[in-house]
Amino acid sequence: MPEPNEPSAALLLKAILRVLDEGSIAALATLTNARKNVGTKILVAESGDAVGSFGDVALDRVVAKRTPGFLESRDEAHLFHVRDFAPELTEWAEASILFERLEPEPRLVICGAGHVGAALARLASLTGYKATLIDDRPDFVVRDRFPDGRIELIAAQNWSDAVREAIGSGRGVSVAVVTRGHNEDEECLRAVIATDADYVGLIGSKRRTNMVLDRLREAGADVEKLRKVHAPIGLDIGAVTPEEVALAILSEMVADRRGGTGGSLSSWRRESELGKGKQVR
Structure with a gap:
């Protein structure tokens, strides 16, 4: 029996190319640590449309639900533990999923x-x-x-x-x-x-x-x-x-x-030292 991602590999690649060609954004989620199906992927577009599967409908669903929050964060990539965003899926509690942002070059x-x-x-x-x-x-x-x-x-x-x-x-x-x-x-x-x-x-x-x-x-x-x-x-x-x-x-x-502020990265240090100075006086 083929792995869950094998039949959809061509569809997944086609979906990725479509995202880039249309100038839209999506998240590519990869199961990186689990008891089974490691390496399987699902692509979730900002519209909510998904391509691919982890071999578990419930896991597919919660990952698709988690995607908008990841895209809004503007992170390039983030590793999540399933237990952190879907504790009800006890079978996948120790599994981890890598979310990667896909978008055309700016x-x-x-x-x-x-x-x-x-x-x-x-x-x-x-x-x-x-x-x-x-x-x-x-x-x-x-x-x-x-x-x-x-x-x-x-x-x-x-x-x-x-x-x-x-x-x-x-x-x-x-x-x-x-x-x-x-x-x-x-x-x-x-x-x-x-x-x-x-x-x-x-x-x-x-x-x-x-x-x-x-x-x-x-x-x-x-x-x-x-x-x-x-x-x-x-x-x-x-x-x-x-x-x-x-x-x-x-x-x-x-x-x-x-999503940056344009401020100085070291401003906290000066503010902290100023606060300490005030306390001493």
Whole structure:
């Protein structure tokens, strides 16, 4: 008799490829420690649809039920003991299941190939993003400037069409609007907020970004989507050079994607030492 996962291996692979092609997310759960069926897998999409089996309907069901919580945590992987989330399944009490997050590689669409946009595209590629760099000046998006093949270069005939096409469904996509002027910013941002991009940021001072957002608001743009725009874009790290500005922008994008705060990891130490000092006095 074949193992529970053998007949469904092809279906499981097909389901994984579909998740990646559609730009959606899912969890791949693998039975890693148990009295039987070790190595069996089940893929659970965020929609709740499941493919595969551990050879036990009850175990399949509780793992599918546990999946949304794992996906919301944004962890890349987590090892769970069955007893921790399904104590009623005494037969599997000592078993452990590895949950792994499946999603396409993150994408970054950059509007504007000036100094900051160019630096951002290069840095994003180094950190695992598939970057798309768009500009309406063909000379700014030539391969001689960007030999990295992971950076897609688009010379836009018009900003709106190029931006919407590059963003697509918006799932897993961050967008940075870093063009050379108010008009270009407005045109790009108008196209961006018509999509469902995960993250949208606009470069510029408070005054400049407010000007662009106000124009779009007055033109009838979706107020809720405008409210979600990170403007000015990036974390405050005191950035000066284009490369530093790019780092500030990408840091905020990563924090947003991973659920980070953007704060200092060592702040607890100073707060703790300050508290001790107060107690001594």
